[in-house]
Amino acid sequence: xxxxxxxxxxxxxxxxxxxxxGSQLALGAIGVTLIYGxxxxxxFAYGDLMAFGTMFTIxxxxxxxxxxxxxxxxxxxxxxxxxxxxxxILFSLLIDKFVFSYYRIxxxxxxxxxxxxIGVMFIINAVxxxxxxxxxxxFFDGERFIIRAxxxxxxxxxxxxxxxxxxxxxxxxxxxxxxxxxxxxxxxTRTGKSMRAYSDNxxxxxxxxxxxxxxxxxxxxxxxxxxxxAGTLYGLDKSFKPFTYFNNLLPxxxxxxxxxxxxxxxxxxxxYVIAFSEIFITxxxxxxxxYLLPESLEPNSLIQLLSTDYKFAVSFSILVxxxxxxxSGIFKGRxx
Amino acid sequence: xxxxxxxxTAYIIMGLxxxxxxxxxxxxxxxAILNLCLISAVMTMGANIQWGYAGLINFGIMGYVALxxxxxxxxxxxxxxxxxxxxxxxxxxxxxxxxxLIFAIRYILKNFRKSNKRNIGIVLAIIIGLIFLRLIxxxxxxxxxxxxxxxxxxxGGLGLPIIFSWIVGALFAASIAYVIGxxxxxxxxxxxxxxxxxxxxxxxxxxxxxxxxxxxxxxxIGLKRPVPYEVNLQTTDWFIRLIERLNTGSLSxxxxxxxxxxxLRQLVIEGSTVFVKLCYAGLFTIVVVILLILxxxxxxxxWGRMMRAIRDxxxxxxxxxxxxxxxxxxxFVLGSAVVGIAGAMLTTYDGLFTPGSYQPMxxxxxxxxxxxxxxxxxxxxxxxGGFAVxxxxxxxxxxxxxxxxxxxxxxxxxxxxxxxxINSVPYFRYLIMGTGLLLIMRYRSKGxxxxxxxxx
Numbered sequence: 042x043x044x045x046x047x048x049x050x051x052x053x054x055x056x057x058x059x060x061x062x063g064s065q066l067a068l069g070a071i072g073v074t075l076i077y078g079x080x081x082x083x084x085f086a087y088g089d090l091m092a093f094g095t096m097f098t099i100x101x102x103x104x105x106x107x108x109x110x111x112x113x114x115x116x117x118x119x120x121x122x123x124x125x126x127x128x129x130i131l132f133s134l135l136i137d138k139f140v141f142s143y144y145r146i147x148x149x150x151x152x153x154x155x156x157x158x159i160g161v162m163f164i165i166n167a168v169x170x171x172x173x174x175x176x177x178x179x180f181f182d183g184e185r186f187i188i189r190a191x192x193x194x195x196x197x198x199x200x201x202x203x204x205x206x207x208x209x210x211x212x213x214x215x216x217x218x219x220x221x222x223x224x225x226x227x228x229x230t231r232t233g234k235s236m237r238a239y240s241d242n243x244x245x246x247x248x249x250x251x252x253x254x255x256x257x258x259x260x261x262x263x264x265x266x267x268x269x270x271a272g273t274l275y276g277l278d279k280s281f282k283p284f285t286y287f288n289n290l291l292p293x294x295x296x297x298x299x300x301x302x303x304x305x306x307x308x309x310x311x312x313y314v315i316a317f318s319e320i321f322i323t324x325x326x327x328x329x330x331x332y333l334l335p336e337s338l339e340p341n342s343l344i345q346l347l348s349t350d351y352k353f354a355v356s357f358s359i360l361v362x363x364x365x366x367x368x369s370g371i372f373k374g375r376x377x
Numbered sequence: 378x379x380x381x382x383x384x385x386t387a388y389i390i391m392g393l394x395x396x397x398x399x400x401x402x403x404x405x406x407x408x409a410i411l412n413l414c415l416i417s418a419v420m421t422m423g424a425n426i427q428w429g430y431a432g433l434i435n436f437g438i439m440g441y442v443a444l445x446x447x448x449x450x451x452x453x454x455x456x457x458x459x460x461x462x463x464x465x466x467x468x469x470x471x472x473x474x475x476x477x478l479i480f481a482i483r484y485i486l487k488n489f490r491k492s493n494k495r496n497i498g499i500v501l502a503i504i505i506g507l508i509f510l511r512l513i514x515x516x517x518x519x520x521x522x523x524x525x526x527x528x529x530x531x532x533g534g535l536g537l538p539i540i541f542s543w544i545v546g547a548l549f550a551a552s553i554a555y556v557i558g559x560x561x562x563x564x565x566x567x568x569x570x571x572x573x574x575x576x577x578x579x580x581x582x583x584x585x586x587x588x589x590x591x592x593x594x595x596x597x598i599g600l601k602r603p604v605p606y607e608v609n610l611q612t613t614d615w616f617i618r619l620i621e622r623l624n625t626g627s628l629s630x631x632x633x634x635x636x637x638x639x640x641l642r643q644l645v646i647e648g649s650t651v652f653v654k655l656c657y658a659g660l661f662t663i664v665v666v667i668l669l670i671l672x673x674x675x676x677x678x679x680w681g682r683m684m685r686a687i688r689d690x691x692x693x694x695x696x697x698x699x700x701x702x703x704x705x706x707x708x709f710v711l712g713s714a715v716v717g718i719a720g721a722m723l724t725t726y727d728g729l730f731t732p733g734s735y736q737p738m739x740x741x742x743x744x745x746x747x748x749x750x751x752x753x754x755x756x757x758x759x760x761x762g763g764f765a766v767x768x769x770x771x772x773x774x775x776x777x778x779x780x781x782x783x784x785x786x787x788x789x790x791x792x793x794x795x796x797x798x799i800n801s802v803p804y805f806r807y808l809i810m811g812t813g814l815l816l817i818m819r820y821r822s823k824g825x826x827x828x829x830x831x832x833x
Contacts, residue, residue, distance in 0.1 A: 082567065083567045083570065083571060140815060143819065150566075151566065151567050152434055152566045152567060152570075153818070153822075155567050155570060156745070156749060156814075156818065157815065157818055159742055159745065159746075159814065160746075160811045160812075160814035160815040160818065161811065161815070162742070162811070163742070163746075163807045163808070163810045163811030163814065164807070164808060164811035164812065164815075165811075166738070166804075166807045166811070167804045167805065167806075167807035167808035167811065168808070170801060170804035170807070171798075171801040171804050171805070171808070174800075174801065175804070287738070291574070291575055291578060294571050294575070295575065298568070298571065348586065350582065350585065350586035351582055351586065353578060353579075353582060354578070354579045354582045354583075357575035357576065357578060357579050358579065360571075360572070360575055361560065361561070361572060361575070361576065364561070364564060364568060364572055365560060368564065368568070
């Protein structure tokens with residue numbers, strides 16, 4: 042019984058939150074990695090693109106709420122996402138046309154493009170704050186929990202409760218759908234294959250008649266979709282604040298590089314690697330060991346490897362270690 | 378002469394703009410802008426040394442600024458004797474332990490061949506070391522933080538004049554930069570950017586949460602100043618007489634004695650704040666001028682030529698027998714040290730150390746905008762970039778408010794749209810910065826004052 046209690050405790054505080062946080066990072070990291078693989082630069086504006094997409098999800102959610110449309114137990118935001126995606130795609134294509142395409146045609150070095158993306162980051166940052174303000178906003182409606190801790194305790198008769206938020210399940214569900222469609226698209230369709238070819242060897246791809254404009258356009262479309270979905274899921278699960286989205290860019294970068302930048306599958310797994318290590322290392326295991334060990338061995342300290350203040354620092358250290366010992370990432374980069 | 382014409386006009390326009398602020402708003406505001414312009418100029422020079430001379434991309438500027446700030450605290454705050462008594466010994470022991478650990482790892486690295494066994498040995502050494510560190514420092518940190526936590530709760534500093542911290546800040550930043558450079562400089566440009574950005578976040582996380590070091594997010598306030606205090610000035614005889622002398626014209630018009638006294642007191646209060654800021658401006662200008670002379674000398678020395686050669690063609694420079702790796706590390710450390718000075722200057726000027734206020738937007742990306750806008754590879758350009766961008770950063774809000782009022786003058790006062798825009802005035806500075814950066818990169822990619830290579 043103690044063993045089950047310990048497991049439930051661990052899944053309540055570590056596994057379930059890490060799975061949903063990891064999914065959000067994973068989707069974002071695929072977007073960053075795709076841009077890196079095909080457009081060949083590190084896009085520092087991606088976190089703010091996520092905020093931009095999420096902002097429109099919120100605006101549409103408010104609109105639907107005001108005219109009385111809702112999805113019952115599900116959050117209204119699900120209904121708003123497609124509209125927000127359309128706007129995010131248009132916005133990305135517009136920015137590409139007016140800003141990035143010039144440097145792409147000139148074949149500027151990746152560093153210049155990264156610097157340009159910082160300019161774009163400043164602009165999106167301002168636009169988001171001017172339209173919706175810098176404040177913390179919650180836009181979740183519908184049923185908050187699937188299982189409450191108390192209900193779980195009553196149901197199973199265990200000491201430990203397991204609370205599962207509906208947003209966590211939703212996140213997993215949406216991630217599985219989006220990721221499988223994406224990988225199917227990249228691996229099975231003609232367009233997806235041409236994207237992979239373009240990423241692998243640009244000149245050869247151009248020689249075999251792949252249109253670069255089309256590949257670039259589709260990349261931006263996918264990146265915008267992923268940014269909006271990941272941003273909305275994060276906002277539903279926690280809350281929407283432009284500043285945290287900017288900060289989330291850093292673990293997303295970490296996930297993309299850990300997974301081998303340019304490699305979508307690697308980025309996807311990298312998201313989970315980052316999320317799990319962040320939460321595993323900063324969790325206090327005192328109670329967990331209290332269940333497992335006999336009373337005489339019960340720990341008297343918190344058994345916490347690092348305090349939760351260093352959550353971000355953990356993922357960054359992992360990144361630095363990976364960069365040092367395996368610069369191509371755990372799963373070998375650049376094989377889109 | 379012609380080639381200096383642009384530089385002169387650019388600087389004169391900048392000076393006139395600051396004077397204009399002095400006339401239109403107030404001299405206090407103008408001097409505050411000037412002082413932060415000078416500090417920004419130092420930061421920009423540091424970044425320019427790395428990017429402009431050597432082409433190294435360092436997105437960790439925020440970390441070095443914060444380390445400079447830490448130096449200001451550790452140098453100027455008097456030591457907390459009680460805290461040293463309860464935990465000082467253990468903390469010093471920890472320091473030795475860390476040093477020992479580093480030497481142990483170096484020893485393993487040097488004397489054993491590359492193998493899985495060696496890696497396991499290193500990992501084991503680190504884990505055992507960390508456990509010991511935790512055991513020794515844990516209780517010490519707890520007792521240090523328990524020493525009157527509302528006011529101290531940290532080890533304190535050396536109690537020296539804060540001006541020394543400008544050198545110590547440079548040393549701090551340089552030593553951390555040495556470690557980071559050793560680790561990260563082998564990376565490709567964009568990886569290096571991301572890695573330095575993340576490492577600077579780690580530095581900030583440590584400063585925020587290690588309360589025993591500099592009180593963390595509880596902040597250290599009331600740092601000693603290198604210049605006189607306003608309150609003291611207002612009661613000093615020579616200062617009152619100076620103000621009287623300067624304002625004889627307007628004061629002689631007032632006949633009544635009591636009224637004259639009141640006006641004089643008001644003038645003295647205003648004068649004291651301006652005087653203090655002027656003192657700071659003098660100190661900062663000295664630093665900027667010294668750095669400018671040094672960097673100009675360096676840029677046009679054989680060493681500067683070598684750095685440019687490395688920047689423009691690494692392989693060719695390597696083939697000519699230049700040690701690229703060593704020079705990269707060298708310049709990375711140098712540039713970071715300059716940024717460290719700026720960090721210490723900033724904390725000195727603010728008189729407080731607030732780790733929570735270090736944001737990459739303000740302390741990394743804004744500095745990069747300054748470098749790019751000013752002109753990378755040119756010291757005069759870098760300084761001008763620091764001035765111009767900081768000026769716009771501060772004056773963007775009033776300008777945006779002015780423009781909004783003009784464009785929405787047709788709307789009613791209660792119009793929701795107008796109020797919404799007015800409330801979001803502070804964010805227009807990001808918009809202006811982003812647009813400015815994009816325009817400069819597109820149409821004048823070498824910056825306002827481009828790099829000039831003298832051929833002797």
